[in-house]
Amino acid sequence: MSNWLNHHLQAIKLVLSRMRSNLLSSFMICLVIGVALCLPSLFYLGVDNLSKLTDHMQNETEISLFLKLNASADTIAEIDALLAKNPAIKQYHLVTKDEAWKQLQAKSKDNQDVSDAINQLGKNPLPDAFFIQAKSANPETLEALRNTLQNIPGVEQAILNAEWAKRLATLLSIGKKLIFFIAALLTIVLLVIIGNTVRMQILTQKDEIEVSYLIGATNSFIRTPFLYAGVFYGLFGSALAILMIAGMIQTFNYSVLEISRLYNGDFSLTLFNASLFLTVIGVAVGIGWIGSYFAVTRAINVVKIN
Amino acid sequence: MIQFDQVTKRYPGSDEILKNISFSIDAGEFVFITGHSGAGKSTLLKLIAATERPTSGTVLIANQNVSKLKPSAIPYLRRRFGLIFQDHKLLYDRNCFENVILPLRINGVAEQEAAKRVRAALDKVGLLNKERAMPITLSGGEQQRLAIARAVVSRPSILLADEPTGNLDASYAAEIMSIFYSFNQVGVTVIMSTHDALGMSANQNRVLHLNQGKLTESSLDQTGLNQNTLPTETFSS
Numbered sequence: 001m002s003n004w005l006n007h008h009l010q011a012i013k014l015v016l017s018r019m020r021s022n023l024l025s026s027f028m029i030c031l032v033i034g035v036a037l038c039l040p041s042l043f044y045l046g047v048d049n050l051s052k053l054t055d056h057m058q059n060e061t062e063i064s065l066f067l068k069l070n071a072s073a074d075t076i077a078e079i080d081a082l083l084a085k086n087p088a089i090k091q092y093h094l095v096t097k098d099e100a101w102k103q104l105q106a107k108s109k110d111n112q113d114v115s116d117a118i119n120q121l122g123k124n125p126l127p128d129a130f131f132i133q134a135k136s137a138n139p140e141t142l143e144a145l146r147n148t149l150q151n152i153p154g155v156e157q158a159i160l161n162a163e164w165a166k167r168l169a170t171l172l173s174i175g176k177k178l179i180f181f182i183a184a185l186l187t188i189v190l191l192v193i194i195g196n197t198v199r200m201q202i203l204t205q206k207d208e209i210e211v212s213y214l215i216g217a218t219n220s221f222i223r224t225p226f227l228y229a230g231v232f233y234g235l236f237g238s239a240l241a242i243l244m245i246a247g248m249i250q251t252f253n254y255s256v257l258e259i260s261r262l263y264n265g266d267f268s269l270t271l272f273n274a275s276l277f278l279t280v281i282g283v284a285v286g287i288g289w290i291g292s293y294f295a296v297t298r299a300i301n302v303v304k305i306n
Numbered sequence: 307m308i309q310f311d312q313v314t315k316r317y318p319g320s321d322e323i324l325k326n327i328s329f330s331i332d333a334g335e336f337v338f339i340t341g342h343s344g345a346g347k348s349t350l351l352k353l354i355a356a357t358e359r360p361t362s363g364t365v366l367i368a369n370q371n372v373s374k375l376k377p378s379a380i381p382y383l384r385r386r387f388g389l390i391f392q393d394h395k396l397l398y399d400r401n402c403f404e405n406v407i408l409p410l411r412i413n414g415v416a417e418q419e420a421a422k423r424v425r426a427a428l429d430k431v432g433l434l435n436k437e438r439a440m441p442i443t444l445s446g447g448e449q450q451r452l453a454i455a456r457a458v459v460s461r462p463s464i465l466l467a468d469e470p471t472g473n474l475d476a477s478y479a480a481e482i483m484s485i486f487y488s489f490n491q492v493g494v495t496v497i498m499s500t501h502d503a504l505g506m507s508a509n510q511n512r513v514l515h516l517n518q519g520k521l522t523e524s525s526l527d528q529t530g531l532n533q534n535t536l537p538t539e540t541f542s543s
Contacts, residue, residue, distance in 0.1 A: 003414035010411055211395050214357065215456075216385035217412045218378070 011225040015232060018201070026236075029197050033237025036190050037280050038244050040183040044276065045249065047175040049269050054168050063142070064159045065130040065149050075154040076128055082152060083130060088145050092132040100126040127156060139166045187287060194233055194291035198226050202299040209303050223296050230292025231285050238284035242277050307333045307464070307495060308354055313363035315349055323349045325519040326363070331497065333463065336490045339499040341516035347499035350516065351468050354497065355387055356380050385413060388457030388494075390467040394449050396441040402428065402452055403437045409460040427459040428452075431485055447478030454485055458494075465489060467498040 019026040067076065076094070083092050095103075101124040108114040134145055142160055149158040202209065209222055249269050256269055308331040315324040323346045331337055339347050352358040353365050356372045365372040367383060375383060396405055406427055410420040428434045431451035433444075441449055450470055457465060467486065471479035490496045515522045 002416065006416060007411075007414055207395070208397050208399075211397060212408065212412060213381075214355070214384070214389050214395070215409045215412060215460075216381045216383075216387075218381045221381075221412055 007221065008224065008228075011228050014225050015228045018229070019232065026233075029193070029233055030236040030240055032193055033190060033233060033284065034240030034244060036186045036193070037238055037241035037284055040179055040186055041241060041245050041276060041280055042248065043175075043182060044179050045245070045269070045273070047172055047179060050175075051169065051172045054172065062161050063132045063134065063146050063149060064161065065132060065152075065155055066157045066159070067128045067130075068154055068156045069127050071128055071154050079130065079152055079154060083132065086145075086148075088134055088136065088141065090133045090135045092130050095129050095131065097124055097126045097128050100129065139169070187283070190284070190287045191291045191294075194230050194288050195295040197233065198230055198292040198295040199299055201229060202226060202296060202303075206303055209300070213303070219300060222300060223293075226292050226296040227289055230288035230290075230295075232288070233292075234284035234286070234288025235281065237288075238281040241280055241284070245276075245280075246272070307331055307368060308497075309364075309366040310353070311364045311366070313353065313360045313365060315346070315353060315358065316361045322361075322519050324353075324360075324516075324521075327519075327521045328363075329514060329521060329523065331495065333495055334490070334493050336487070336496045336511050337498070338511055338513045339497065339516065340501070340513055341499075343501055345516040346519050347501075347516055348468055350514075351466050351497065351499055354464075355389060355466055356383050381412075385409075385460065386462055386464060388454075388460070388462040388465045390450075390453050390457045390465065390470050392469040392472045394441075394453040396449060396453060396456075398440070398442050401438050401440055402433060402444075402455075405441060405452060406456045406459050409456060413460055415460075423459055423461075424455075427455040430458065430488075431455045445478075447474055447481060450474060450478070450482055451485065454482070458489060462494070464495045464497065467496070469499055469501065471500065 065079075067079070080094065083089055104126065105115070105118060108118055132149070134142055136142065146158045146160045149155060212222055253269050310327050310329050313324060313327045314322055316322045327350070339350055341347050349358065353360055353372070354367065356365075356367065356375070359365075359373050368386065370383065372383070397408070403421075403424055406424045407420050410423060415423070425434060425437070428437060431454050433448060433451055433455060436444065436448065436452075441452060444452060450473075454470070457467075465486065470486075471482050474482065486496050486498065513524045515524060
């Protein structure tokens with residue numbers, strides 16, 4: 001056990017001292033790995049935050065229920081009662097045709113053309129309307145609710161305002177698939193980069209490997225330091241990636257907060273996405289290990305034959 | 307301890323380097339392997355060290371048939387040997403201490419114990435004061451002594467030396483030879499290849515002479531120094 005521990009400690013010390021003596025090139029490799037990890041992570045963050053944002057907005061989606069123009073006060077009261085009983089509805093409010101008319105006139109006050117046009121109408125063309133917020137943000141549930149409301153007698157039209165959010169959600173699901181493919185491609189790239197780096201190192205350490213074999217080193221003794229090298233490249237590379245991602249999120253947040261404020265929201269990107277960061281580290285370390293394992297196994301056979 | 311039985315070695319695309327060779331070496335012997343360059347001395351040593359396998363015949367090391375060993379068992383067999391090469395095979399990217407400690411690291415010796423043994427080995431070859439020096443700064447003789455320190459630090463029972471004095475002038479060579487004799491005196495089996503009789507001194511030594519892949523054996527004494535290439539007994543058939 002202590003032998004085993006000693007062997008691994010020795011290997012780690014050796015790898016770290018080799019990295020220190022080639023500080024610049026080690027840093028470059030870690031940087032390449034970091035950038036490669038950054039790309040899918042940023043893409044993921046983008047899609048993830050956008051989908052959170054659309055959830056956020058879908059929560060605020062309303063169903064606008066326009067009543068027939070000739071709807072009487074009784075009809076309105078009946079519908080009001082129906083809405084109050086419907087369990088799928090969170091809250092609703094009524095805007096009568098007069099209120100709507102006043103709002104329209106108030107809004108168009110600044111625009112001469114529109115207010116002229118409105119004035120020319122002479123009478124109020126607007127219907128009474130209920131604005132309804134549902135409890136669920138699920139597009140299908142919303143659609144079902146809309147259909148129910150549409151069929152209430154006295155209702156002219158029920159409009160779901162979430163159509164664009166639905167489209168965006170669909171686009172985002174395509175984005176999520178894209179992330180998967182980008183990540184897969186970059187995994188291959190990383191495997192090649194780390195594998196090649198370790199292979200180059202093995203070539204520079206060829207003498208040592210040869211001598212070690214001659215004096216009785218086992219394959220695992222030779223392999224261990226290189227496996228640690230791969231793991232450390234992954235580790236340091238992912239640390240750089242996390243720094244870069246955090247830096248970019250921070251810069252984005254300034255603008256996002258600005259925009260968010262304009263829309264009276266308080267939406268911002270989370271700086272420390274622990275699950276993403278852990279995934280990045282885990283994936284990088286795993287790729288480092290696998291890449292160097294293949295490189296070292298191949299190179300060992302070459303050295304042995306010579 | 308070491309037993310060759312009708313061993314033939316042929317590399318792909320070449321003639322037979324060793325032809326039907328049989329001999330055995332007991333523990334504690336000091337054996338020279340002589341012959342012209344290309345006679346198969348290095349190949350013979352490689353077969354003993356299990357870096358090569360015989361084309362036919364059997365090589366027994368400590369009653370283990372090398373040809374039948376699993377690849378994973380070979381490293382452990384090799385740890386019985388201390389190997390010394392004509393070109394030293396030192397690692398020039400680290401100091402003397404780090405060179406000598408390598409076999410102990412491979413054997414998994416704890417660091418403190420290893421450091422003690424490294425210093426003892428360096429002391430034996432007279433390089434204790436060069437512990438922190440880089441091998442490249444050492445003279446040829448010192449480099450070879452360093453290589454010997456590396457070979458003996460794990461206390462192997464057999465020392466295999468491939469022309470250890472080949473590149474050295476006479477005074478250095480004598481120094482190296484006396485180190486080998488001192489190890490032999492404490493019971494280490496020494497097998498040494500050499501292309502000349504230089505350094506084969508004093509004691510009565512057994513000589514395995516290779517000529518065109520065939521083995522002849524002679525015993526070397528003081529008077530036989532210049533005749534060691536003459537066969538007195540033919541072992542191969």
